[in-house]
Amino acid sequence: MDARPAYxxxxxxxxxxxxxxxxxxxxxxxxxxxxWTVEEVGDGNLNLVFIVGGDRGTVIVKQALPYxxxxxxxxxxPLYRAFFEYHALTRQAARDPGAVPEVYHFDExxxxxVMEYLSPHVILRRKLIAGERVAGLAEFLGRYCARxxxxxxxxxxxxxxxxxxxxxxxxxxxIPAITEALVFTDPYRDADMNSHxxxxxxxxxxxxxxxxxxxxxxxxxxxxxxxxxxxxxxxxHSGSIxxxxxxSRVIDPEFVQYGPMGFDVGMLCANFLMAYFSQPAHRGEDxxxxxxxxxxxISELCSVFDKEFRSLWRSERTGILYPTVLFEDQGQDSTPAxxxxxxxxxxxxxxxxxxxMHRRCLSLAHNADFEDIADTTVRARLEARNLMMGAxxxxxxxxxxxxGAVCAMAREFNGxxxx
Amino acid sequence: MDARPAYxxxxxxxxxxxxxxxxxxxxxxxxxxxxWTVEEVGDGNLNLVFIVGGDRGTVIVKQALPYxxxxxxxxxxPLYRAFFEYHALTRQAARDPGAVPEVYHFDExxxxxVMEYLSPHVILRRKLIAGERVAGLAEFLGRYCARxxxxxxxxxxxxxxxxxxxxxxxxxxxIPAITEALVFTDPYRDADMNSHxxxxxxxxxxxxxxxxxxxxxxxxxxxxxxxxxxxxxxxxHSGSIxxxxxxSRVIDPEFVQYGPMGFDVGMLCANFLMAYFSQPAHRGEDxxxxxxxxxxxISELCSVFDKEFRSLWRSERTGILYPTVLFEDQGQDSTPAxxxxxxxxxxxxxxxxxxxMHRRCLSLAHNADFEDIADTTVRARLEARNLMMGAxxxxxxxxxxxxGAVCAMAREFNGxxxx
Numbered sequence: 008m009d010a011r012p013a014y015x016x017x018x019x020x021x022x023x024x025x026x027x028x029x030x031x032x033x034x035x036x037x038x039x040x041x042x043w044t045v046e047e048v049g050d051g052n053l054n055l056v057f058i059v060g061g062d063r064g065t066v067i068v069k070q071a072l073p074y075x076x077x078x079x080x081x082x083x084x085p086l087y088r089a090f091f092e093y094h095a096l097t098r099q100a101a102r103d104p105g106a107v108p109e110v111y112h113f114d115e116x117x118x119x120x121v122m123e124y125l126s127p128h129v130i131l132r133r134k135l136i137a138g139e140r141v142a143g144l145a146e147f148l149g150r151y152c153a154r155x156x157x158x159x160x161x162x163x164x165x166x167x168x169x170x171x172x173x174x175x176x177x178x179x180x181x182i183p184a185i186t187e188a189l190v191f192t193d194p195y196r197d198a199d200m201n202s203h204x205x206x207x208x209x210x211x212x213x214x215x216x217x218x219x220x221x222x223x224x225x226x227x228x229x230x231x232x233x234x235x236x237x238x239x240x241x242x243x244h245s246g247s248i249x250x251x252x253x254x255s256r257v258i259d260p261e262f263v264q265y266g267p268m269g270f271d272v273g274m275l276c277a278n279f280l281m282a283y284f285s286q287p288a289h290r291g292e293d294x295x296x297x298x299x300x301x302x303x304x305i306s307e308l309c310s311v312f313d314k315e316f317r318s319l320w321r322s323e324r325t326g327i328l329y330p331t332v333l334f335e336d337q338g339q340d341s342t343p344a345x346x347x348x349x350x351x352x353x354x355x356x357x358x359x360x361x362x363x364m365h366r367r368c369l370s371l372a373h374n375a376d377f378e379d380i381a382d383t384t385v386r387a388r389l390e391a392r393n394l395m396m397g398a399x400x401x402x403x404x405x406x407x408x409x410x411g412a413v414c415a416m417a418r419e420f421n422g423x424x425x426x
Numbered sequence: 427m428d429a430r431p432a433y434x435x436x437x438x439x440x441x442x443x444x445x446x447x448x449x450x451x452x453x454x455x456x457x458x459x460x461x462w463t464v465e466e467v468g469d470g471n472l473n474l475v476f477i478v479g480g481d482r483g484t485v486i487v488k489q490a491l492p493y494x495x496x497x498x499x500x501x502x503x504p505l506y507r508a509f510f511e512y513h514a515l516t517r518q519a520a521r522d523p524g525a526v527p528e529v530y531h532f533d534e535x536x537x538x539x540v541m542e543y544l545s546p547h548v549i550l551r552r553k554l555i556a557g558e559r560v561a562g563l564a565e566f567l568g569r570y571c572a573r574x575x576x577x578x579x580x581x582x583x584x585x586x587x588x589x590x591x592x593x594x595x596x597x598x599x600x601i602p603a604i605t606e607a608l609v610f611t612d613p614y615r616d617a618d619m620n621s622h623x624x625x626x627x628x629x630x631x632x633x634x635x636x637x638x639x640x641x642x643x644x645x646x647x648x649x650x651x652x653x654x655x656x657x658x659x660x661x662x663h664s665g666s667i668x669x670x671x672x673x674s675r676v677i678d679p680e681f682v683q684y685g686p687m688g689f690d691v692g693m694l695c696a697n698f699l700m701a702y703f704s705q706p707a708h709r710g711e712d713x714x715x716x717x718x719x720x721x722x723x724i725s726e727l728c729s730v731f732d733k734e735f736r737s738l739w740r741s742e743r744t745g746i747l748y749p750t751v752l753f754e755d756q757g758q759d760s761t762p763a764x765x766x767x768x769x770x771x772x773x774x775x776x777x778x779x780x781x782x783m784h785r786r787c788l789s790l791a792h793n794a795d796f797e798d799i800a801d802t803t804v805r806a807r808l809e810a811r812n813l814m815m816g817a818x819x820x821x822x823x824x825x826x827x828x829x830g831a832v833c834a835m836a837r838e839f840n841g842x843x844x845x
Contacts (some may be wrong), residue, residue, distance in 0.1 A: 160652070161648075161651050161652065166599065166602075166603060166606070166651065167599050170596045170597075170599050171596070173592070173593075173596045173654075174592075174593040174594075174596035174597060175593075177589045177590070177592045177593035177596070178589075178593060180585065180586050180589050183585075184585060187585070187746055188746075192746070192749060192751070192752065195752055196751045196752055196755070196756065215756060216758075218753070218758055218759075218762055218763075219762065221752050221753070221763075222748075222762055222763045222766050225747060225748045225752065225763060226766060226767075226770075228746070228747060229580075229655070229747050229748075229767070232580055232585065232746070232747070233579070233580065233653055233654045233655045233684075234652055234653050234654075235592075235652045235653075235654055236648070236652045265652075327606055327607075327611070327647070327651070328644060328647060328648050328651070329641075329644045329648075330611065332611070332615045333611065333614055333615055333640050333644065334637070334640070336615070337615065337634060339635075339637050340637075343637055343638065343641055344637075344640075344641045344644060347641050347645060348645075348648075351645075
């Protein structure tokens with residue numbers, strides 16, 4: 008007999024009474040719920056997020072909503088994504104300790120996670136729009152992406168454990184379906200929920216007319232839906248990162264799924280590139296210098312990724328892929344094998360990067376980097392550079408030397424008057 | 427309360443009494459079990475296979491053993507593979523009606539499937555060694571491979587159904603692990619269970635010294651373990667096909683897993699190529715003519731695959747990949763997309779083909795095509811051609827024009843004196 012109450016969305020008013028029995032709240036916030044302060048701060052699309060404070064401290068209570076907030080209850084979404092977020096957070100914490108908020112409590116029925124309150128962290132995207140720098144950002148993100156890529160794959164995991172996880176996360180259907188549609192397909196067709204800045208019509212038409220480009224995008228989708236190389240964050244943009252001026256964390260892994268090892272790092276780089284292209288509308292005299300810093304973050308992030316991945320290759324290659332019995336144990340260097348894995352990984356990454364740059368300007372969920380630009384003429388001009396570089400990345404993904412080549416490409420497009 | 431008896435291996439003696447309550451046996455064999463004839467004919471490595479006959483007809487009773495027959499009870503294998511075989515057979519029957527034996531009954535606890543008795547079918551490998559032809563073979567196999575590839579993928583299936591199946595078959599761990607080790611890894615290292623014909627030592631050393639080649643093999647393994655494109659048979663060689671002189675069926679899908687769309691057709695072609703290379707030891711005056719026929723089967727099989735896949739692409743592309751909204755609905759031809767998918771599929775296929783040609787001569791499970799050659803000097807000479815062509819296929823997999831190029835390569839190696 009299951010006597011637990013059915014799912015019900017929390018409110019600022021009902022939260023203290025409803026969560027009073029969770030001992031971790033008494034321990035970490037305070038024993039008297041009537042003394043708790045509760046604030047709802049969710050600015051995402053899918054969840055309620057409460058900051059719950061008291062004399063002992065502050066925690067975050069995150070609860071999934073049964074629909075997409077952005078479009079209302081016409082778009083239902085299963086609550087089970089909290090289950091997947093919880094399992095993603097515990098794995099990420101094990102694979103890169105300290106990179107994600109600590110989980111204190113999980114309630115599957117209420118689709119609710121009580122977790123660490125990050126303060127004075129703010130969403131990285133806001134800092135990038137405001138022209139703020141974060142010390143150690145590239146190193147943190149490069150390491151996080153490399154560690155989760157490597158340690159969630161059969162380069163490292165036992166096959167039995169990895170297959171069990173693939174089966175577990177294959178249950179997350181509706182959330183990846185959002186990515187499959189909004190990211191990989193809708194930008195290249197006339198989808199109902201699409202929108203774009205006035206003036207971009209010729210570029211939209213150009214992308215949709217480019218069959219070769221659409222084939223590449225769909226090849227990336229084919230890999231996204233059927234390549235279970237590692238456990239992804241699945242939505243790693245600058246809105247899924249919280250930072251102070253010297254410390255960062257990765258949040259919100261509810262788009263978790265098994266997918267290509269280059270997916271997260273590719274989407275992440277796209278979001279830095281969009282920060283880069285949008286800067287002329289946000290900066291004054293410090294424009295050049297700040298744009299330089301953003302490109303340095305991309306370049307260093309990728310080089311840290313590469314270094315960390317190679318280090319794990321040497322020290323933690325305990326899975327069935329590229330086993331030492333085939334190389335080192337036969338007195339041979341396995342570096343060519345690691346080179347080949349990384350070449351495929353970066354090809355996937357730059358393709359996803361280009362696609363993410365398209366979808367954030369053409370599909371449903373735009374980003375504030377561009378949306379905060381009130382003057383749509385300026386916005387369209389900057390978005391145009393971003394869109395055309397996305398297409399160029401898709402074309403050249405398999406032959407790009409390294410992130411330096413990507414940054415050089417960004418500088419080139421940043422100087423172009425496309426519209 | 428589950429009162430069903432625990433698993434117990436059947437014997438010729440116990441089968442009638444133990445299976446008397448299964449109504450399909452009474453219906454299809456005869457109501458009096460004491461009148462049944464029971465013969466055990468399993469020549470595979472993993473199962474008991476009984477032919478059960480009576481006045482109404484004959485059926486096959488296949489029961490999984492909890493260990494690998496070839497090496498005895500020192501290599502335990504879970505009984506659940508009968509569960510996966512059952513689910514594979516029902517899906518294959520739906521995707522290519524008539525291609526697999528009809529299933530009459532499944533008992534999960536006893537790891538037992540009652541299925542259609544194929545007669546006068548014999549194992550195709552025996553026919554190939556005996557120099558016999560099978561009318562319609564290439565057409566049947568090309569169609570089977572194309573239909574199961576296409577219809578088990580997200581080119582056709584709804585994502586929800588495909589993900590559910592990926593999760594289901596991810597539970598099949600130990601059986602794919604055999605392939606992962608015996609096919610992709612052991613041939614290229616000094617594994618305990620390996621064996622090869624005397625005289626091949628220089629070629630074995632050459633393959634193990636070839637780092638570039640081993641990297642390619644491991645890239646194929648990476649795709650095998652983490653690319654869930656479609657539901658594979660997983661062990662589609664000429665011992666998994668039964669034929670009369672004009673009709674064929676595919677049997678024994680217990681190695682089923684989700685994997686690359688080119689896997690089955692690649693392994694299948696390898697087994698025809700091994701039939702081809704072994705013929706000089708089995709034929710007399712009819713050698714040239716029969717070898718020609720074997721190559722024609724490969725070439726036609728691949729061309730039927732291509733044609734059938736393209737036909738399904740046009741008529742059944744209902745999944746989320748390469749959707750018509752991106753091509754046809756925009757007035758564009760999606761043939762370049764189909765070309766790209768097939769190019770990747772054949773690259774995977776020729777890589778698997780080369781690897782299968784290696785493992786059948788170097789790893790644990792050799793095939794009768796070569797093993798039946800008593801004169802080891804002759805055998806080594808023919809196996810050498812096969813091994814070197816396997817390596818060449820791995821090197822050229824990405825750039826081969828079509829199966830015609832593969833057949834030309836086979837003719838070339840067939841004329842070489844390597845040892």
